[in-house]
Amino acid sequence: MTALRNNLSALWWVPRGIIFGLLAFFIFGPLFNMLLWTVTEKWYFPHTFPLEYGFSSWEKVFAPRGGALESLGNSLVVALLTVAVALALAIPAGYALARLKLPLRGVILLAFLIPQAFPNLTVYVNIARIFYEIGLNGTIPGVVLVHVSHGLVYAVWIATAAFSAIDPELEQAARNIGAGPLRTFRDVTLPLAAPGLMASAIFVFLESLDEFTGSFFVGAPDVNMLPLLLYTTASGGNYQIASITALLLLVPSLVFMLVVERFLKADVLSRVGQ
Template sequence: MMTTASSSRSLLAALWWVPRGIVFGLMAFFIFGPLANLVLWTVAEKWYFPYSLPLEYGFSSWAKVFAPRGGALDSLRNSLVVAVLTVIVSLILAIPAGYALARLKLPLRSAILLAFLIPQAFPNLTVYVNVARIFYEIGLNGTIPGVVLVHVSHGLVYAVWIATAAFSAIDTELEQAARVTGAGALRAFFDITLPLAAPGLMASAIFVFLESLDEFTGSYFVGAPDVNMLPLLLYTTASGGNYQIASITALLLLIPSLVFMLIVERFLKADVLSRVGH
């Protein structure tokens, strides 16, 4: 009897893994299936229905992408320049704002934090059409500074909220101890507070960088056709049916996202995340 019951429990335990294995398999398929298809398109020379795999492989599409007239190098350079400038401007604004929101007893503090979410609260298309019209009147349309300003409006959401959480996670007694030993307010901030908040600020910078790198709508309405970016190149090549070039461009956008998200996971700790919005 005991042997039969034990065998039944072992069988049930083994069968319990069947639905779980099916669920995990489906999740892996939906996550990694599109990525595998993307990688195959980057090296496919000839691939058409009804064949499930490419008929010929090669790297001629990569040569076209990185040719002087391919447009990818120019788009990549513009995307990196805009992303770096967006990070710099966002941090310049977010560090003092985050410190003030974390340390000072400001009236309507919650309302101020919510105000940074306003650019995300409305449809991007309607907002950027009007932004493009205003920028055209003041000469910012079709320029790098104009695209950077549009990206900053979205990047500040991550920069300010994460900076506020990073500064809130630092014990105020550390600053007070530095002040007691004779350090001024700026010296205590730069020597004590800012280094301790650096991991959170690094994470916010990465979020802003990735948001800028992937931004399409603002780049299209404010930058195109004078400032070509990788998302714009991806859109034009995919619309034209050139799936090889589009897949290579998408891969160029995907790689830094994966790398930086691993870095974010390392730097953004639970004690910082717990203070977001507080």
């Protein structure tokens, strides 16, 4: 009887192994395929693996005419400006939502989700028309404003959670020993909320770095960015250039998500949306 149970237990790992194997294939298979394309010189059907390997595509990407360096620079500038504007708005808004007894506080938090509630295509087409009339279409400030509208929801919600996780008695203790409101906020509240605000900034940065639809309708063709370069090369069938561009977008996302996991504590996560 014991031997039969041991055999059944051993057989139970077979379907588990198959399920985990399929999950690994669907998750890591496309990533492995992308990495292969980044070093491929010649690859066509019916060959399973590339026939020739090399780095000539990397030289084309980073050549002056390749457009990757310009797109990377524009993407980083737009993402950093988006973070700066989003945090400048999110820090006072998050503190007010966390500390003040505002009426309809839940409605205010939900209002930041409105840009996510409608199809991006229709929204950005109308934004592009308005920006064209006021001279913002095809400019970096115009792209930044569009990215802020999407990233603000992460910034405000996480900032509110970060400030809510701070014990108000710490602020009261600072006030009792003579610190003013601004000094209390600068020396007590802000340092304690810094990990959550850092995670908020990273989320906004990644959202901006990967944003395609808004960048296309508001920025193209004057503001070249990595998602636009990825779309252009992929639609043109240049899978080597597209894979290298995708890798340039993927690496910062992985690195920053590891940073978010370190900085975003459980007490902050438990208060998101509250």
